[in-house]
Amino acid sequence: MKRESQGKSMTTTPSKDSVRRRIEELRRQIRYHNYRYYALDDPEISDAQYDALFRELVRLEEAHPEFASPDSPTQRVGFAPLEQFEPFIHPVPMLSLENAMDREEMVEFDRRVAKLLGLTEPIVYTAEPKMDGLAVEILYEEGKLIRAGTRGDGYRGEDVTPNVKTIRAVPWRLFSPPDGPPIPERLTVRGEVYMDRKAFQALNRDREEAGEPPFANPRNAAAGSLRQLDSSITASRPLKAFFYGVGILEGASFQTQWDLLQGLRQWGLPVNPLSQRCRGIDQVLAYYERIERQRPDLAYEVDGVVVKVDRLEWQRILGEKTRSPRWAIAYKFAPHQARTRIVDIQVQVGRTGVLTPVAHLEPVSVGGVTIRRATLHNLDEIQRKDVRIGDEVIVQRAGDVIPEVLRPVTEKRTGQERPFHMVSQCPSCHGPVVRLEGEVVHRCLNKSCPAQVKAAIRHFAGRDAMDIDGLGQKIISMLVDEGLVKNPADLYRLTEEDLLKLPGFAEKSAANLIRAIQESKTPELANFINALGIQLVGVHLASVLAGHFKTFQAFREAGREELTAIDGVGDKVADSIVRYFENEENNKMVEGLLAAGVTPRPAEAEPVERASSFWPDKTVVFTGTLASMSRKEAADRVKALGARVASSVSAKTDVVVAGEKAGSKLEKAKALNVRIMNEEDFLRSLREEA
Numbered sequence: 097m098k099r100e101s102q103g104k105s106m107t108t109t110p111s112k113d114s115v116r117r118r119i120e121e122l123r124r125q126i127r128y129h130n131y132r133y134y135a136l137d138d139p140e141i142s143d144a145q146y147d148a149l150f151r152e153l154v155r156l157e158e159a160h161p162e163f164a165s166p167d168s169p170t171q172r173v174g175f176a177p178l179e180q181f182e183p184f185i186h187p188v189p190m191l192s193l194e195n196a197m198d199r200e201e202m203v204e205f206d207r208r209v210a211k212l213l214g215l216t217e218p219i220v221y222t223a224e225p226k227m228d229g230l231a232v233e234i235l236y237e238e239g240k241l242i243r244a245g246t247r248g249d250g251y252r253g254e255d256v257t258p259n260v261k262t263i264r265a266v267p268w269r270l271f272s273p274p275d276g277p278p279i280p281e282r283l284t285v286r287g288e289v290y291m292d293r294k295a296f297q298a299l300n301r302d303r304e305e306a307g308e309p310p311f312a313n314p315r316n317a318a319a320g321s322l323r324q325l326d327s328s329i330t331a332s333r334p335l336k337a338f339f340y341g342v343g344i345l346e347g348a349s350f351q352t353q354w355d356l357l358q359g360l361r362q363w364g365l366p367v368n369p370l371s372q373r374c375r376g377i378d379q380v381l382a383y384y385e386r387i388e389r390q391r392p393d394l395a396y397e398v399d400g401v402v403v404k405v406d407r408l409e410w411q412r413i414l415g416e417k418t419r420s421p422r423w424a425i426a427y428k429f430a431p432h433q434a435r436t437r438i439v440d441i442q443v444q445v446g447r448t449g450v451l452t453p454v455a456h457l458e459p460v461s462v463g464g465v466t467i468r469r470a471t472l473h474n475l476d477e478i479q480r481k482d483v484r485i486g487d488e489v490i491v492q493r494a495g496d497v498i499p500e501v502l503r504p505v506t507e508k509r510t511g512q513e514r515p516f517h518m519v520s521q522c523p524s525c526h527g528p529v530v531r532l533e534g535e536v537v538h539r540c541l542n543k544s545c546p547a548q549v550k551a552a553i554r555h556f557a558g559r560d561a562m563d564i565d566g567l568g569q570k571i572i573s574m575l576v577d578e579g580l581v582k583n584p585a586d587l588y589r590l591t592e593e594d595l596l597k598l599p600g601f602a603e604k605s606a607a608n609l610i611r612a613i614q615e616s617k618t619p620e621l622a623n624f625i626n627a628l629g630i631q632l633v634g635v636h637l638a639s640v641l642a643g644h645f646k647t648f649q650a651f652r653e654a655g656r657e658e659l660t661a662i663d664g665v666g667d668k669v670a671d672s673i674v675r676y677f678e679n680e681e682n683n684k685m686v687e688g689l690l691a692a693g694v695t696p697r698p699a700e701a702e703p704v705e706r707a708s709s710f711w712p713d714k715t716v717v718f719t720g721t722l723a724s725m726s727r728k729e730a731a732d733r734v735k736a737l738g739a740r741v742a743s744s745v746s747a748k749t750d751v752v753v754a755g756e757k758a759g760s761k762l763e764k765a766k767a768l769n770v771r772i773m774n775e776e777d778f779l780r781s782l783r784e785e786a
């Protein structure tokens with residue numbers, strides 16, 4: 097895929113004056129976009145477009161040093177912290193990274209490093225996925241989490257300690273096995289807070305349904321979730337973190353970046369398992385290609401790889417420039433973008449009646465996937481981007497995130513393009529379309545609107561809900577159109593005879609679907625709560641609520657007070673739940689489900705005790721025999737602390753607990769660089785959690 101033009105190429109020599117004006121214009125634009133991106137977490141342009149502006153400015157300033165200025169955005173990191181937050185001072189400045197866009201720039205980086213160090217042999221690097229989240233620094237003293245802040249302008253960030261403490265992957269206390277590095281007296285560790293793509297999509301769906309503006313991408317969702325004044329909002333968002341560096345490190349030392357990563361891992365800080373040591377630039381380039389291939393399958397967004405000179409001594413020799421270190425570089429992936437034409441814009445009705453305009457496109461291949469539709473979010477977005485029917489547009493797809501229209505190519509307009517008007521009648525039920533006060537979205541308010549019923553049933557039958565196999569969009573559509581199903585509870589009254597009347601069903605397929613529906617009757621409580629489709633209650637909150645209430649009855653009877661007392665449940669969510677169960681129709685539907693024999697399984701394990709430092713969210717494999725307890729007992733102990741137990745070792749394994757006579761799993765763990773605990777380490781860590 098060709099990238100968008102990297103700024104204007106200059107064929108004739110421009111006058112000094114026009115260069116100065118362009119520089120000023122670029123600085124003004126970049127400052128504005130920095131503000132949107134860093135302060136508001138709401139960018140207006142894509143990263144690729146931003147990078148093009150930034151690079152053009154760098155080039156002009158290099159070619160015309162007389163216009164250089166210490167307050168140019170090229171000399172600064174990020175954006176000053178917002179005043180609503182207490183400042184977080186970085187004891188060692190937290191810089192940005194220089195970017196490379198192609199192989200030549202990487203080869204050039206390698207040459208520069210070799211020259212500065214006076215080396216001729218291949219240089220060893222540690223290469224890591226470049227997480228697309230936001231950078232944080234956390235201070236640990238004697239292993240205890242003291243404070244955490246965002247990067248801000250590199251010198252001062254925003255103090256977000258209570259928010260960072262709600263992230264399960266972040267230990268409140270560091271852990272040290274006897275054979276690992278000692279716990280440092282003082283440590284500031286640096287990492288990236290991010291949100292998985294799936295969680296991001298679920299969050300955006302919930303937001304769109306609730307009439308709130310969706311986040312542009314997982315990075316902004318993570319940043320917007322972490323930079324909250326109310327940490328219960330942060331707690332309700334499924335954030336994760338990977339760590340990759342340190343600022344201060346007292347009382348422990350490492351020789352290389354690679355050893356440092358292993359050390360962080362041993363202290364219980366999550367480190368990206370895809371990191372790799374590379375000998376020479378060719379291995380770096382191969383690593384880049386491998387990660388780019390894996391990119392669509394990763395659970396999270398990466399926007400490139402970060403390459404760091406491995407020897408810390410050499411890093412010190414190379415030192416820093418104003419904005420970035422000389423010993424590291426970010427090799428960015430090309431965005432998956434393409435040009436195509438909007439054939440039409442149609443509105444789609446969601447399960448709570450929200451109307452989403454969707455662009456129907458001339459099919460185009462973007463990063464290997466053919467796309468025919470792209471979301472336009474809402475009317476405001478369409479007007480802000482000035483997208484019209486018939487426009488040639490740039491579309492972008494990041495991983496499996498829903499493709500979106502970035503902007504029209506206005507130079508290609510013919511005058512035949514038509515602006516989009518929001519419909520005044522619901523395309524499904526022809527009811528009136530309204531825009532409620534304070535909302536950006538338009539809605540159909542008719543509760544029995546067929547499109548809403550269909551969407552609600554699709555949600556109900558989905559993977560994270562009742563998980564009904566074989567109940568796809570087409571069948572749901574027929575069931576609703578034929579009047580066989582008016583709400584989810586009706587599904588359980590369907591018979592084979594009903595289905596056989598529909599086109600496309602035979603005895604066997606009808607029997608299969610009825611069986612799948614009947615088999616869905618004992619969902620996990622969290623899935624059942626999610627299935628109900630309560631506004632603002634998505635997959636993540638549903639599991640928080642299930643963990644708290646244990647039974648559906650207790651959840652259903654909970655009052656506002658009890659709800660808001662739960663970590664991660666704010667006023668809005670509590671109101672929405674209470675309102676749901678006050679509604680006559682919802683109650684009838686829920687009664688219908690229970691009467692049909694739907695019995696959610698009570699949630700099991702105790703909610704994780706937050707103060708426990710190491711085990712939450714870790715994937716653990718046991719191997720060999722433990723002298724002090726059975727395998728089952730050991731597994732139950734760590735599960736109670738929030739860990740998952742797996743049977744085989746993979747790159748996703750966090751810890752292998754190896755007892756006597758451990759065999760191949762232990763070998764595999766060593767090969768994959770997975771942390772290994774012997775029985776003594778294991779018992780000690782359980783004692784520490786007690």
Ligand SMILES: NC(=O)c1ccc[n+]([C@@H]2O[C@H](COP(=O)([O-])OP(=O)(O)OC[C@H]3O[C@@H](n4cnc5c(N)ncnc54)[C@H](O)[C@@H]3O)[C@@H](O)[C@H]2O)c1
Nearest residue numbers: 129130133139141142143146192193224226227231340402
């Ligand atoms: N769209 C917009 O309007 C807009 C505006 C401003 C910035 N941006 C984006 O932000 C970028 C500039 O931001 P930046 O200064 O944060 O630089 P950067 O994102 O290019 O690189 C530095 C950052 O990379 C992150 N990182 C991820 N994984 C890492 C790892 N393994 N090791 C080290 N660091 C890792 C850290 O947060 C670090 O601060 C631009 O290139 C652009 O893509 C976009």
Ligand SMILES: [Zn+2]
Nearest residue numbers: 522525540545
């Ligand atoms: Zn309708």
